[in-house]
Amino acid sequence: MTELLLSPLRRLGHTTINAIWRLGFITRFLLAILRYSGQSLLRFNLTIREIYFAGVMSVIIVVVSGLFVGMVLGLQGYNTLSRFGSADALGALVALSLLRELGPVLAALLFSSRAGSAMTAEIGLMKATEQLDAMSVMAVNPIARVVAPRFWAGVISMPILAAMFNVMGIFGGYLIGVVMIGLDSGTFWSQMQNNVDLHYDVVNGLIKSLCFGIAVTLIAVFEGYDATPTAAGVSAATTRTVVTSALVILAVDFVLTAFMF
Amino acid sequence: MSSDHFIEFRNVSFAYGERPILNNISLAIPRGKLVAIMGGSGSGKTTMLRLISGQIRPSAGQVLVDGRNVADMNHAELFEHRRRMGMLFQFGALFTDLSVEDNVAFPIREHTRLAESMIHDLVIMKLAAVGLRGTQQLMPAELSGGMARRVALARAIALDPQLMLYDEPFTGLDPISLGVIAHLIKKLNDALGTTSIMVTHDVHKSLDIVDYVYFVSNGAVVAAGTPAEIRASPSPWVHQFMWGEADGPVHFAYPASTSLQQDLGLKGGQHD
Numbered sequence: 022m023t024e025l026l027l028s029p030l031r032r033l034g035h036t037t038i039n040a041i042w043r044l045g046f047i048t049r050f051l052l053a054i055l056r057y058s059g060q061s062l063l064r065f066n067l068t069i070r071e072i073y074f075a076g077v078m079s080v081i082i083v084v085v086s087g088l089f090v091g092m093v094l095g096l097q098g099y100n101t102l103s104r105f106g107s108a109d110a111l112g113a114l115v116a117l118s119l120l121r122e123l124g125p126v127l128a129a130l131l132f133s134s135r136a137g138s139a140m141t142a143e144i145g146l147m148k149a150t151e152q153l154d155a156m157s158v159m160a161v162n163p164i165a166r167v168v169a170p171r172f173w174a175g176v177i178s179m180p181i182l183a184a185m186f187n188v189m190g191i192f193g194g195y196l197i198g199v200v201m202i203g204l205d206s207g208t209f210w211s212q213m214q215n216n217v218d219l220h221y222d223v224v225n226g227l228i229k230s231l232c233f234g235i236a237v238t239l240i241a242v243f244e245g246y247d248a249t250p251t252a253a254g255v256s257a258a259t260t261r262t263v264v265t266s267a268l269v270i271l272a273v274d275f276v277l278t279a280f281m282f
Numbered sequence: 283m284s285s286d287h288f289i290e291f292r293n294v295s296f297a298y299g300e301r302p303i304l305n306n307i308s309l310a311i312p313r314g315k316l317v318a319i320m321g322g323s324g325s326g327k328t329t330m331l332r333l334i335s336g337q338i339r340p341s342a343g344q345v346l347v348d349g350r351n352v353a354d355m356n357h358a359e360l361f362e363h364r365r366r367m368g369m370l371f372q373f374g375a376l377f378t379d380l381s382v383e384d385n386v387a388f389p390i391r392e393h394t395r396l397a398e399s400m401i402h403d404l405v406i407m408k409l410a411a412v413g414l415r416g417t418q419q420l421m422p423a424e425l426s427g428g429m430a431r432r433v434a435l436a437r438a439i440a441l442d443p444q445l446m447l448y449d450e451p452f453t454g455l456d457p458i459s460l461g462v463i464a465h466l467i468k469k470l471n472d473a474l475g476t477t478s479i480m481v482t483h484d485v486h487k488s489l490d491i492v493d494y495v496y497f498v499s500n501g502a503v504v505a506a507g508t509p510a511e512i513r514a515s516p517s518p519w520v521h522q523f524m525w526g527e528a529d530g531p532v533h534f535a536y537p538a539s540t541s542l543q544q545d546l547g548l549k550g551g552q553h554d
Contacts, residue, residue, distance in 0.1 A: 147378075155375035158335050159389045160364035166392075 091193025144245025179234025428459025
């Protein structure tokens with residue numbers, strides 16, 4: 022009987038301790054990345070190479086998704102606003118939804134699925150095939166050479182990708198609202214101009230995407246570096262990256278929104 | 283201890299968690315010699331290489347490289363130690379996103395400020411030494427297993443190391459590649475004057491090229507000697523290993539807690 026009672030308690034304790042231990046480990050990992058970032062930023066070509074793989078290669082998916090999200094916003098927004106006779110405010114609705122929430126959050130979710138998972142798989146496979154060990158034995162620090170450039174590439178790429186998502190989303194909203202439905206183009210843009218504040222909406226949105234960039238890329242490189250060096254281990258780490266990133270993005274978004282708006 | 287010993291293990295023990303790997307092991311590797319450490323899978327051979335390179339630290343005892351205890355080195359000293367060392371990994375561990383040229387140039391670019399033209403010439407020379415000049419632009423995925431191992435060897439000797447560590451260099455190679463790699467290891471050791479340690483379970487090929495052999499079993503040295511001494515050794519370990527016998531001091535079968543008959547559900551089965 023005692024064992025029956027204690028067993029779930031023991032499991033709960035084990036899970037909690039494990040979670041705290043991993044949180045401590047990821048924090049120390051972030052500190053190590055920051056410590057060795059100087060070396061890797063001095064050789065900025067390494068980071069530029071990773072910006073190409075993580076950022077540039079994600080442009081297509083971000084741009085296309087942004088366009089469709091903007092078009093859906095245009096359709097749904099027009100339907101709802103026209104019920105209250107406020108269809109003219111469509112430009113403001115599309116822009117504010119994208120700049121404040123949808124742009125940073127959806128771009129980050131797409132980035133974690135497209136680039137974060139690839140980073141985890143690549144670093145995990147480098148570990149499984151002893152490439153990280155080989156580097157370390159050659160007196161080259163893998164955190165400085167492999168992890169830090171990828172981390173900074175993600176941090177730099179994320180706000181730019183979110184901005185692209187926003188631009189394409191607004192264009193999608195314009196296509197639906199003005200070109201397809203026939204709202205007045207001047208009203209669409211002037212409503213947007215009057216209601217969107219550079220600091221309050223645009224800059225806060227970019228700060229959000231910067232935070233998401235740090236979180237998503239840190240999770241991706243950490244999971245890769247911490248992966249069990251087997252096929253199953255790398256597969257599990259890649260899944261963890263996508264799942265954890267999605268949860269962290271949404272949780273951080275809630276906290277940031279509560280403080281910002 | 284004589285300074286002729288480039289590497290010394292003094293009463294070294296090591297365990298992964300609760301599982302003991304090395305048990306109070308002591309041995310010495312003379313400077314400039316090619317020495318093989320042989321033993322079955324899981325006998326602790328690769329662990330010894332990892333102790334020498336400082337990737338892990340012993341739970342007891344000392345590992346001395348050129349008179350210095352590796353476990354006492356700080357981060358900077360450890361990296362300085364590794365700069366003078368080359369290691370050939372079991373499957374090469376080439377960087378899959380870099381070409382052959384960039385792989386071999388990797389340690390040179392990381393640790394020197396040589397001009398690109400000079401790095402290019404050095405890479406060509408190292409690749410020529412392993413018979414792979416002309417493969418510079420190939421990617422690791424385009425190489426056969428034997429070629430990848432030779433590129434990895436070229437990369438390991440890129441900075442002319444004082445110490446070379448070979449982790450199972452013959453595993454998974456066809457007889458021609460195996461012969462070529464063995465010949466290269468011997469030639470490089472003689473030409474560069476490096477101290478070389480080769481962890482292997484390929485007895486016959488190794489005895490042809492090495493200067494001295496240590497046999498390791500269950501984390502302890504069970505036999506040692508020159509190839510001639512090993513061939514004439516009366517040690518049952520050496521005999522079993524040389525001739526690949528299932529019965530002997532090393533048990534081939536896992537010590538199961540139930541008998542085969544019991545596992546198969548047959549009556550009258552007794553535990554053996």
